[in-house]
Each structure stands twice: as C-alpha cells, then as structure tokens.
Amino acid sequence: MIVYVLWMLGWLQTLARRDEDKGALGRHGLLLGSLVALLVALPLVQTISGSTPRFSILLTLVLVAAVLVNSHQRWIFVVASLTGLGAVIGIAGAEFSGSSSLRLAAHLLSLGLLGFTTLVLLNSLIQANEVSRDTIVGGICVYLLVGLCFGMAFLAIADLQPGAFVSQSEALVPSLADTSALATQLLYFSFVTLTTLGYGDITPVHDMAQMLAVAEAIVGQLYLTIFVARLVALYVGRASKT
Structure with a gap:
C-alpha cells in the first residue's frame, strides 16, 4: 500500500511537471478550472437527489488540482500530497x-x-518578475482560494457549533442526508463576505464565525488592492526597461 501511494505521488508530480510549460493552460489553468467548476456547478445541480455527494465530488477535483499546482518543489509537493490524500480519505469515509x-x-x-496552496501561489506572485498570463491566472486562483478557504472554515465551525449561522431566523445545521446544501449556503456567504456585498440573508451568530467574517472582508479588500498594485508595478518596471 505504501509503495502504491508513493508511486501515485510520483506519477502525479510527473504529470504536473509535464504540463508546467503550458502557461495558463497548465497547473494554474487546471486549478482555476476546478474552482470555477465548483462555484458554478454546485448550485446548478441542486435538482439532483440529495444522496448524490455533489460537493464532495467537486471539492475532490479542486484538491487534486491543488496538489498538482504544488509540484515545483519536492517538499511542497509531498506536504500537499499527504494532506490531500488525508482529505480525500476523510471525504470518502464521511x-x-x-x-x-x-x-x-x-x-x-x-x-x-x-x-x-494559497500561500504557495501568493509567494510565487510576489516573486514574479513580469506580468504574464500565468501570473494573472495565478492571482485569480488565489482570490478564489481565499473565498473557498473561509468557506471551509465556516463549514468546520458549523460542524463544531450547529446553529453558528442563521438564515431568516432559522439555524443552518449540517445534515447527513444532504451535506451539499449547507456547503452551498456557506460558500455563498463566504464569497458575499469576501466581496463585501453583505446581503444579510445569512448571519453569523457565533463569536468565531463573526470574527472570521470580518477577517475575510478585510483580506478580500487588501488582496485586491495589493494584487493590482503588484501587477501595475511589474508592468511599469517592464515598460521602463524597453
């Protein structure tokens, strides 16, 4: 079993490195595609039977893409692969x-x-020397990953404290019959908070959930400001050299 896992890790790393030279269609493009698929497909398949683990399937695709995007350094790839493997096993077991x-x-x-993965991509953006298609795609991935990370944190809080979020005076409680319903609602809440839209239809009532919501709104605004400033600085620096 251990040999098989090691072989799979090596195969995934080879696959990711083979696609590395494809720019936005390579590692970053795969991650962006999986993130968009999660956000778009999850609400569209609400008509599917509640027994279908649609969120788990889409999340697993994002996790695989996240592992592949971390293939440029061995220790980073190993950490990402082991964490991802544990997450997928936990998803399947649940x-x-x-x-x-x-x-x-x-x-x-x-x-x-x-x-x-968000930190790794953010570090690569900081170290970038020029504006490229891959840089822009990576920056978009970071923004979507921030929203997804906070969404997963909200889900964990809902698991630990059922009723930590309310919608129209009704507590949002995890359901074993349809785990995707709560995930859809809290991902929606996360991205509404990240973009500071703040519709108010879902409200955090637990202390930790409230503080995370505030932190997400701050991070979202700071990231957009810093990322755009970084792109402008790289573009101006490149233009001045030509």
Missing part, C-alpha cells in the same frame, strides 16, 4: 459512514491543503 467526526476532519484537512 460520505460512506455518515460520521460527523470524519466530516469535520475532512473539512479541516481540505482547509489545510487549500490554505497551504
């Missing part, structure tokens, strides 16, 4: 067993991988 503990562990491990 779906088959209905265990709330496994679901919480899956959410936390997913948050760990997504947060780690």
Whole structure:
C-alpha cells in the first residue's frame, strides 16, 4: 500500500511537471478550472437527489488540482500530497459512514491543503518578475482560494457549533442526508463576505464565525488592492526597461 501511494505521488508530480510549460493552460489553468467548476456547478445541480455527494465530488477535483499546482518543489509537493490524500480519505469515509467526526476532519484537512496552496501561489506572485498570463491566472486562483478557504472554515465551525449561522431566523445545521446544501449556503456567504456585498440573508451568530467574517472582508479588500498594485508595478518596471 505504501509503495502504491508513493508511486501515485510520483506519477502525479510527473504529470504536473509535464504540463508546467503550458502557461495558463497548465497547473494554474487546471486549478482555476476546478474552482470555477465548483462555484458554478454546485448550485446548478441542486435538482439532483440529495444522496448524490455533489460537493464532495467537486471539492475532490479542486484538491487534486491543488496538489498538482504544488509540484515545483519536492517538499511542497509531498506536504500537499499527504494532506490531500488525508482529505480525500476523510471525504470518502464521511460520505460512506455518515460520521460527523470524519466530516469535520475532512473539512479541516481540505482547509489545510487549500490554505497551504494559497500561500504557495501568493509567494510565487510576489516573486514574479513580469506580468504574464500565468501570473494573472495565478492571482485569480488565489482570490478564489481565499473565498473557498473561509468557506471551509465556516463549514468546520458549523460542524463544531450547529446553529453558528442563521438564515431568516432559522439555524443552518449540517445534515447527513444532504451535506451539499449547507456547503452551498456557506460558500455563498463566504464569497458575499469576501466581496463585501453583505446581503444579510445569512448571519453569523457565533463569536468565531463573526470574527472570521470580518477577517475575510478585510483580506478580500487588501488582496485586491495589493494584487493590482503588484501587477501595475511589474508592468511599469517592464515598460521602463524597453
């Protein structure tokens, strides 16, 4: 089993490195595609039976893409792969067993991988020497990952404290019958908070949820300001050399 896992890790790293020279269609493009698919497909398939683990399937695709995008350094790839493997096992175990503990562990491990990937991509953006298609795609990925990370954090809080969020005076409680419903609502809340739209239809009532919502709004505004400033600085610096 250990040999098989190591072989799979090596194969994934080879696959990611093979696509590395494809620019935006390579590692960053795959991650962006999986993130967009999660955000677009999740609400569109609400008509599917609640027994279909649509959020788990889409989240797993994002996790695989996150592992592939971390293939440029071995230690980063190993950390991402092991965390991602644990998250996928937790997701599958929670779906088959209905265990709330496994679901919480899956959410936390997913948050760990997504947060780690966000930091890695952010570091690569800071170190970039020019504006390229891959730089822009990577920057978009970071923004979407921030929203997804906070969404996973909100899900973990909802697992630990059912009723931490309310919608129209009704508590949002995790359901073993349809885990995707709560995920859809809290991802919606996360991106509404990240963009500071603040519709107010979903409200955090737990202290930790409230502070995370405030932090997300601040991070979202700071990131957009800093990212755009960085792109302008790189463009101006390149133009001055030509």
